[in-house]
Amino acid sequence: MTDPSVPETMTAWRQPAYGGPETVQSARVPVPEPGAGEVLVRVRATALHAGDVHIMRGEPLLVRAFFGLRGPKIATRGMDVAGTVAAIGPGVDAPAVGDEVVGELPGGGLAEYAIAPAGRVVARPAAIDAVAAAALPVSAGTAWQALDLAGGRVGAGRRVLVVGASGGVGTYTVQLAALRGAEVWAICGARNERLVADLGAARTFDYVRVDAGASPAELPAASFDAVIDIVGRAPLRALRRLVTPGGSVILVSGEGGRVLGPLGRMLRAGLLSLTPGPRLKPLAATAKPDITRQLLALVVEGRLRPVIERTYALADARARRRGAHGRQGRRHGRVSGRATGVMSHFSSLSARYSGRKWDISFRDVPLCGDSARHTERKWDMDAGGGDRARNARGERMPVACSCRPFLAVPREPESKGRRTSGQRPPHLYKEQRCRRTPFPPQRKPPTRRPRASSAPRSTADT
Ligand SMILES: NC(=O)c1ccc[n+]([C@@H]2O[C@H](COP(=O)([O-])OP(=O)(O)OC[C@H]3O[C@@H](n4cnc5c(N)ncnc54)[C@H](OP(=O)(O)O)[C@@H]3O)[C@@H](O)[C@H]2O)c1
Numbered sequence: 001m002t003d004p005s006v007p008e009t010m011t012a013w014r015q016p017a018y019g020g021p022e023t024v025q026s027a028r029v030p031v032p033e034p035g036a037g038e039v040l041v042r043v044r045a046t047a048l049h050a051g052d053v054h055i056m057r058g059e060p061l062l063v064r065a066f067f068g069l070r071g072p073k074i075a076t077r078g079m080d081v082a083g084t085v086a087a088i089g090p091g092v093d094a095p096a097v098g099d100e101v102v103g104e105l106p107g108g109g110l111a112e113y114a115i116a117p118a119g120r121v122v123a124r125p126a127a128i129d130a131v132a133a134a135a136l137p138v139s140a141g142t143a144w145q146a147l148d149l150a151g152g153r154v155g156a157g158r159r160v161l162v163v164g165a166s167g168g169v170g171t172y173t174v175q176l177a178a179l180r181g182a183e184v185w186a187i188c189g190a191r192n193e194r195l196v197a198d199l200g201a202a203r204t205f206d207y208v209r210v211d212a213g214a215s216p217a218e219l220p221a222a223s224f225d226a227v228i229d230i231v232g233r234a235p236l237r238a239l240r241r242l243v244t245p246g247g248s249v250i251l252v253s254g255e256g257g258r259v260l261g262p263l264g265r266m267l268r269a270g271l272l273s274l275t276p277g278p279r280l281k282p283l284a285a286t287a288k289p290d291i292t293r294q295l296l297a298l299v300v301e302g303r304l305r306p307v308i309e310r311t312y313a314l315a316d317a318r319a320r321r322r323g324a325h326g327r328q329g330r331r332h333g334r335v336s337g338r339a340t341g342v343m344s345h346f347s348s349l350s351a352r353y354s355g356r357k358w359d360i361s362f363r364d365v366p367l368c369g370d371s372a373r374h375t376e377r378k379w380d381m382d383a384g385g386g387d388r389a390r391n392a393r394g395e396r397m398p399v400a401c402s403c404r405p406f407l408a409v410p411r412e413p414e415s416k417g418r419r420t421s422g423q424r425p426p427h428l429y430k431e432q433r434c435r436r437t438p439f440p441p442q443r444k445p446p447t448r449r450p451r452a453s454s455a456p457r458s459t460a461d462t
Contacts, residue, residue, distance in 0.1 A: 002086065002097070007031060011111065013111065017071045032108075034087050035089050037089060037118055039095060040088075040113055045130040047078075056077055060260055061260075062261055078105075078114070079138055080109065080135065082134040086113060101116075104120060122289045140295045141287070146283050150225075150250050154180050160224060160225060160226045161187070161226070161228070162187070164229070164231035165230075175304055178199070178200030205219075213239070215241065228252060229250065231253055232251065236265070
């Protein structure tokens with residue numbers, strides 16, 4: 001059965017090949033027909049998240065084994081969708097045409113219509129608008145499953161540490177852990193500390209000042225019943241040290257190497273868990289409509305709040321995707337909107353050890369909503385920032401942008417020990433809050449070091 005108002009063609013943002021936001025193009029395509037067990041949803045809002053970006057880029061390369069070797073099998077990104085059922089395929093009893101639904105789809109949300117397996121969508125209560133509803137399934141579902149994985153360790157009388165508390169998954173993790181009665185400590189960006197405290201964190205820490213991986217005094221050993229690591233940069237041993245015996249570290253982050261992504265960290269976690277001490281548990285969240293239903297109920301009751309930074313119209317979907325964050329993307333909350341979503345800054349800082357030198361580069365232009373600044377920043381990176389960073393000889397070399405709230409300060413590679421070719425050095429740079437850096441950034445004259453100490457690097461750098 002089909003709503004007679006469904007047109008023959010629709011606008012969809014499609015990508016024929018893996019790559020950055022520039023690979024995503026708007027196209028007029030036929031409205032798909034639902035097959036057996038499927039429904040056609042007229043999309044009202046879609047939220048993008050880290051998973052969409054990984055598939056868009058085809059990185060880590062491992063994702064291509066599942067989503068298409070040469071290009072994405074589903075050409076349209078957008079997994080979180082809220083909309084109206086416009087047609088149902090054979091064998092579908094519920095939902096019915098005209099029902100308002102929300103759910104996690106395999107993709108296809110960045111279009112006017114999307115196909116959804118009927119069992120993946122649930123009814124959207126009238127009290128929740130489509131934008132807020134679309135911000136729930138993946139991120140809040142992941143937060144829910146992460147806390148479930150920690151078991152009874154998140155509840156009344158327990159203390160939980162959330163690393164990466166201000167993002168899409170983090171903002172829900174903080175709220176849901178607090179709802180379960182736990183005392184929540186949270187590490188997030190300084191600009192979001194207030195937000196995270198409002199969401200229910202008893203204590204918040206700026207990740208520039210308090211690094212969970214560096215045994216800071218603020219986070220005493222064995223003081224948490226569970227650590228939920230959404231960032232994936234702190235050494236596993238350091239996270240384990242924070243947890244009480246019998247507690248667990250839940251590994252949520254999907255970041256990692258270019259080929260295997262988080263898999264290496266997961267394998268290390270498995271090996272480390274064989275030794276006595278708290279368990280390290282990787283999370284592989286899946287679409288769980290039943291959890292989405294419970295999350296919707298919490299929102300209706302006013303106990304859970306989707307944090308949405310900005311919404312975009314479908315016509316601006318590429319900008320939104322560009323904003324949807326890369327490895328170092330920073331934003332809080334989900335991207336959502338009328339058939340689209342949200343983001344502020346986007347850029348991806350990549351650092352790689354190739355042969356004998358550290359190669360640090362910015363791989364994407366940030367989205368700051370100001371195309372003039374946009375261009376300026378790209379110029380700055382191309383003309384100086386990136387190159388100087390790559391050739392750093394231990395000097396503090398700010399790579400800054402007026403539209404980015406932090407500075408990346410390369411560190412001396414040698415101080416980080418041996419690395420192999422292609423490995424990403426997570427601590428090669430450190431991030432600092434940008435204190436209103438003038439644009440272009442004022443660079444201090446580098447402090448000269450004795451020639452002898454930099455000699456081994458100088459050949460590689462020049
Ligand atoms: N395991 C699974 O099944 C599963 C499912 C979904 C998502 N994920 C993964 O979960 C991760 C987070 O996703 P997301 O959608 O929440 O991303 P997100 O919205 O970009 O959030 C990341 C947050 O991390 C914060 N952050 C960055 N560096 C930090 C640090 N050193 N310490 C503490 N916080 C830091 C940022 O804070 P500021 O904005 O304040 O700078 C940002 O808000 C991704 O890696 C994704 O792949 C995994």
